[in-house]
Amino acid sequence: MYNCAIILAAGEGKRMKSSTPKVLHKICGREMVNIVIDVVKKAQIEDINVVIGNGAERVKTVTESRNVKYSFQDRQLGTGHAVLCADDFLRHKEGTVVIFTGDSPLIKATTIKNMLSFHNNGKYKATILTSIVNDPTGYGRIIREKNGEVLKIVEHKDCSAEELKVNEINSGMYCFHIKSLVESLNKLRNDNAQGEYYLTDIIEILKSNGEKIGALPVNFEEVMGVNSRTQLSEAEKVMRNRINRIHMENGITLIDPDTTYIGLDVTIGKDTIIYPGNVLQGDTTIGENCILYPNSRIKDSLIDNNVTVQSSVILESKIGESVTIGPFAYIRPESVIGKSVKIGDFVEIKKSTIGDKTKVSHLTYIGDAKVGKGCNFGCGTVVVNYDGKVKNKTLIGDNSFIGCNTNLVSPVKVNDDTYIAAGSTITExxxxxxxxxxxAKQVNKEGWVYKKGLKK
Structure with missing residues (x-):
């Protein structure tokens, strides 16, 4: 059976009070619309059309790597109008189309598969994803017939006293027989208070033609929409809990999951221990048997096995096996740290390679440098890589000992097996x-303090 998908992503989202299109706001580091696209693909639906409108070019730029198609909704005239704008995508197709919104990022791939199976097995022309809630205020109600099929959807403001008691609500997510949907779209009318074309009216059109309509209830958590910053934070919390639960089930210890922030694209090896306050973002991989003590941020980085990090920032870098970092270290982009390296407190590494078993213990800056194996940097060492116009390269060989308070003025080369005396400024x-x-040679001026009258 052929399946395709339409994702509605044209809305402005006025309640977000943002210059960013609503569907581009992020949940656990990924745009909501991309989360929905990715989940649909996990449900083995590859032919996906995104209906764009508000901020169309920005939405297109962010989603184009997902290999989707686009339809344009020039005016926001309701969900029915949005699907009508995708008529070219649907026409001449046979099979089933699922319809989701780009601002409902919590739907699961397993739920999409279950909905398709329910829809096909029941031979329905439309299937509505619904939810049973304690307080249905504001939601459209699902009114069922005695045989369980859907009779109609009634908006809250139009409900009778009896219908208001119904607690099964419409999620705004659907399955449709494509041909039936296309034929019904042309019958939509906008003779309502909002002057909009509602997708829910398709249900009534199909029902009037004697077609079967199904409804599949799911956990409300999955169909939560995001229309405000408050709802964005609620969705973030739900997604974060899911992510953290999966990692713990895979053998990772989270000391306090409620204060651990792990992005959707992060991979973590077993037996790693993560303390509170850690933020793991982007395309980050953490190896096995690592310990992340409290309050570190790691983004787009590769961390090998048996690494210990304390209260540090690591960005777009690669950290080798059995490295210790921190506390209060800053590993800036394009840095590569070798095996068994120590990067200590208040050390900053920028766009540099550090060889195996090198120690950079404290209060040191290394920028645009290639450092060999087995080196030792004394406290207060600075690689002076910027001359005011360009960033210059420093090369440091294996087994070099750099004394405290040394300045290495780039471009400069320090060869293997060298010692640099403390307090030196190396330019050659x-x-x-x-x-x-x-x-400079030390000079003592005897009696100088007394002559100047500076004794306190």
Missing amino acids: EVPEGSLAIAR
Whole structure:
């Protein structure tokens, strides 16, 4: 059976009070519309059309990597009108189309598969995804016949006293027999208070033609829509709990899941322990047996096995096996840290490669440098990589010892097996096996304090 999907993503979202189109607001690091697209694809539906309107070019730019098609809704005249704008996508197709909204990111792939199975097995022309809620105020009610089929959908304001007691609500997510939907779309009317074309009216049209309409109840959590910043935070919490639960089921220890923030695209190896306050974002992979102590941020980075991180920031970098980082270290983009390296407190690494077993223990800046294996950086070392116009390269060989408060003025090369005396400012190449001393000779002015009358 052929299946396709339409995702409605043309709305403005006035209640968000944002210059960003509503569907581009993110949940756990990913745009809501992309979450919906990805879930539909996980349900093995590849032919997807996104109806765009408000902020169309921005929505298109963000979603085009998903390999979807587009329809344009020039005016927001209701959900029925939005689907009508996708007429070219639907026409000449045979099978089933599922319709979702780009601002309902919590739907699950298993639910989509169940809905399709329910729809096909029941031989329905339309199937509505519904939910049973304690307080249905404001939602359209699902009115069923005695045999369980849907009779109609009644908007809250139009409900009778008896219909108001119904607690099964319309989610705005549907399955349709494509040919029946296309034929019914042309019968839609906008003679209502809003002057809009409602997709819910399709149900009444199909019913009047004697067609079977089904309804499948699911957990309300899955059909929650996002129309405000408050609802955005609620959806974020639901998604975060799902993500954290999956990681814990896969063998990761989260000391406090409620204060651990893990993005949708993050991968974590078993037996890793994550303390509260960690934020893991983007395309990040954490290896096995790592320990992330409280309050670190890691984004778009690859962390190998047995790494320990304390209260540090790691961005777009690669960290080797058995490395310790922090506390209060800053690993900036395009850095590569080798195996068994120590990056200590208040150390900043920028666009540099650090060789295996090198120690950069504290209060040091290394930028635009290639550092060899087995080196030791004393406290307060600075790679002076910027001359005011360009960033210059520093090369440091294996087994180099850099004394405290050393300035390495780029471009400069320090060869293997070298020592640099504390307090030196190195501007020229240091030969292999050499000791470099680059500081002024100490001069003592005896009695100077008394002569100047500076004794306190």
